[in-house]
Amino acid sequence: MTSLYAKRFKQLALGLSLIGMAWQASAQTLVNDAWVRATVAGQPSTGAFMTLQADTDSKLLSVQSPVAKTVQIHQMSMKDDVMKMGQVESVELPAGKPVSLDPGGYHVMLMDLNAQVQEGSKVPLTLVVENAKGEKETINVEAEARALGTMDHSKMMDHSKMQ
Template sequence: MNALLNAVSRSFVSRAVAVALLAGVSLTAAAQTRVEDPWVRATVAGQPSSGAFMRITADTDSTLLNVTSPVAKDVQIHEMSMTNDVMRMGPVDAVPLPAGKTVALDPDGYHVMLMGLNGQIKQGDQVPLTLTVKNARGETEVVNVTAPARAAAAPMDMAHDHGMTH
């Protein structure tokens, strides 16, 4: 009888541990930051840089700290702004991601600059990007994204192409 109870007890504990581990894995695997519609601007031969664009939504107050990509020697987050009718573009240390609000990285505001390209980015290429996001609790999340290369005149959301020819 003791052997049976021990076997049942071990089985129960094993299942409980397995359930706890699975629950823990699914909790940590749950995305805190979502990236939608990522794309990179296609380049011409010899062009040294390009831009990457996307929409980012974080579940909690977070900050986009940096972006890396194997296609470029240097990757920076930049901001485009207008001051007294003069357009300025320059690097920023980070991009705030308020909880539940989608932040657009687009040609007219925050965007990612891929500088010192290792080669031409052709339309249709799949460009890997790695985003590092830190939430208000100080936890760091790494988000890997594959961004297709699009022609320079491509609209942000290809699903809303209103008959434009490329």
């Protein structure tokens, strides 16, 4: 009888380890602290921010959201005391290294908003990440809308005319 229990235990352990391996294989990119800056009525755009960490060399290709007609990945930089901001095709995600999307660097612009983004609401974002092998991963995120109390870079620069 003992050997039957031992055999069943080994089968269960093997099954659980296979499930764990399948989960780990699909968990390629982690998203932490995803948030969107809340807006005031009539504000046409806002930013989304987060930290991404991929387990292999990858890149963030695109982001979509039903709250905006246009969603782009942007980069803000300072050169000779001049702020430059513009759309980028992707953001490199080196294996195992956290990459921050924040107001002062890479970030996601949600433009032509369908409605005001209310503080405390959840904003759905769909990220597409591609690893070095060309395999694409789709990640659905619920980003919390946070207060307007911090600098709103979307008001500093008119993104509506950017291409």
